[in-house]
Amino acid sequence: MTTTGGAVRHEFEPLPAFQQEAATLLRRVFYLDCLVRRVDPDRTGADLLAEIGLDPAAAQDRSPAGRLERYLDVPTDSVRRALPEWHLSTYASPSTERVRCLPFLLDKLSLIYLPEGTALDRSDLLERTLSDTYPTRGVRADRESVLAPNLQAGRVHAWLASGTPIDAHKTIPAAYENRYRFRDRDNDRLQVAVVLNDREMGDEHSAVAEIYRERAAGLPMDVAVHEQLPTDRLGSVFEATNDFVHYIGHCDEDGFGVPTALSPPVNSPRRGRRRSSSTLVAPTTRGSTWSSAGPSRGQ
DSSP: OBOTTSSOBOOOOOTTHHHHHHHHHHHHHHHHHHHHTTOOTTSOHHHHHHHHTOOHHHHHTSOHHHHHHHHHTSOHHHHHTTOOOOSEEEEEOOOHHHHTTHHHHHHTTOEEEOOOEEEOOHHHHHHHHHHSSOSOBSSOOOGGGEEEEOOOSOSEEEEESSSEESSSEEOOHHHHHHHHTTTTOSOOSEEEEEEEOOGGGHHHHHHHHHHHHHHHTTTTEEEEEEESOOHHHHHHHHHSOOSEEEEEEEEETTEEEOSSSEEOOTTOOOOOOOOOEEEEEEOOTTSSSOBTTBOOTTO
8 A cells, every 4th residue: 555655655465364454454544533633422532642642733734644654653452442343344255246336335434355154054044043033134045045254343244245144234236326326315314114014023113113213303314104014005115215114024035924915025936935023124215235035126
């Protein structure tokens, strides 16, 4: 890595160490620059700056390359314990198809790692399915392709690669491009739809709806709550310009549970499978990922 004018020259180790070094450098530089510019929501920055001998005023007088040079002089171990949890990590396959997603990932300041994981056999998958609300997030995949990813730093994890991960959101290049089309929409308020199609899960529905309403009070968010939607009305919710659909009910390869039957998912063959209770958060037309039963028709 060389800055304009050559003030900074920093060499990384080759892969696989490169991905860890790059992620650590981004987190460290971003955090230190926030402290120098007095952007410190935890109000602990002053103590840390004094501890590592970093003068905010002197750093602010430097050019961006000069500040980077100063931050690189700070030992990583001195800052590591104070680094806040990173918001997003994406596990992307280095393919021609997925390289066009890099601008979107950089825009979100996502950490980027190579996708690694362990395929789950039927016994592992059954155990995880019974111990979690639902095993996978993202596009539907055959059971043989479900895997446990090796997750790195991050609060949210996106899987931009083959296979269907547990504990991570499955995404595809078309999803990022779909979201980009709505960047200049007229209404900036988030549109959230909460759907309850299983009365036995009413307690969970009440808790979820209350959480959304409380958060909506202080945010530009509109929350619509629906109950017992038949196939046509449930389809209309996914076709509408919602940012998120939070579905509470039954969901499997046969589709979403409706009061009288299962609503077939888009592009998914019907198979005889036992239904299981599910909570699904699915960005739709304006979102950036797919639901676990297939893409929204708006995509």
